[in-house]
Amino acid sequence: MTIIEGLQPSIDALEIQRKALAYLKTKGYIFIGAGILFAAAGFIFSDFLLFGLIPALVAFVFGFIALNRGSRLFEQYRHEFKLKIIAGAMKSIDQSLEIDYQQGLSEGNFIHSQLFNTRPDRYSSEDQITGSAGKTRFAFSEVHAEYKTVTQTKNGRRVEWHDIFKGIIFCADFNKHFKGITVIRPKDIGSSISNWFSENMPIFSSGSSMVKLENPDFSKCFVTYSIDQIEARYILTPAMMERLCQLESKSKYTISVSFIDSYMYIAFPLDKNYFEPPQFKSLLNANNWQKDIDVIRFMYDIVAELDLNTRIWGKH
């Protein structure tokens, strides 16, 4: 019996919960919709205002009660989904994998990773998955970091929130010792212009920590900064640059990578919130949650893809 087959009893039990909460939520939405219709009818036919508002109020109350019960049921269902389905299916990839859905990458570690320049004003992280692939320990979590801008308008202050990063941050024990900090960021227009000036107009060359690497494909996608030029090349061997290019080609958006305190961090920007259970789609159809398992496998395979288990450089 495979691990996925072994999960079938849990899936069946959770499907009953899912149907119950989907029913409650659907009922809630129908009541609220009906309430809106009654209220609108009452206002349109003003002679019957009271006859419209009373049923509208009743419908709203029933609707909110149903939604509230549905939400409570969803929290329990979500908890069970992560602990039973996700955690169970992960074991088919590697027995060492564990999920703690309430934990994530701490804000301090996010800032410490130096993957992004902007400090977040609002930060959340969840669904931390930890494990080992061979000799390499790794962890990854969903992260949403935002910064705010405040603008003065005619009507007062307007606060807007902007994403610094939304996606998954992967962290692994790197297979080489290093002391400094090396950061690889996506190449954007700003960095391209600054690179052009430093290459073509020596006067504008700040002699800063930018590392010019030999791999043209790598340099097309990324710009690398380090406080130690030699160490950056010790980490970014020609083979490692090729592997990072391959990893990059598998991601929808350009990844960011940093090497700090003997750890490697990789940020994968994503549109979707992963590891969340379906509410209105059946759990019995594995396609509705298979993507979550595919993401875990993708993260797990990074260790092999970047050859992090090769430990011939004094770090075991």
Add this chain to the structure above:
Amino acid sequence: MILIAVAIVILLIIGIGIYNSLIGKKNQVTNTFSAIDVMLKKRFDLLPNLVVTLKQYMQYESGLLTKVVELRAQAGEANLTTTQKLELDKQLTSGVRGLMVNVENYPDLKANQNFLHLQSTWTESEEQIAAARRTYNAAVTEYNNAIMMFPGNLFAGMLNYQTMQVLENTEEERKNISAKTLFSS
């Protein structure tokens, strides 16, 4: 009049900037070259221990061992230039690699913790030298570009700066070190 003065000041600032940048780039080349020297020193320092450990176990590899011992003696000589050291390192790398390949035939040696530590430190130093060489080459390329391109070439002529040669990468550096080919453990 003011405009001419402003133009002169701007030109002067640009001139100073280019001059300083060229000096900086030349110093960077010197720095990165000395870094290779430091890495080579660290690597050669590993040799006495490595040779002693290998000698204890590899009694049937006397030819290769003698070669490595001779190279070690040469590496200990003073007054070697970095280029000579690099050439010596090339020969040492191939000699030690030959010995490492035969480690498979000596199970006791394979189990020796001291040897395993030396082996990984030796490989680490190999990768560090490769990184230092690549850094040197990047510094030379940047320096060469600066003195060959306008307006840097005007100053380079005055300073009598000449283009420099990059170090040729060895086949191993191009391929990156593979654990499997080095020592199948």
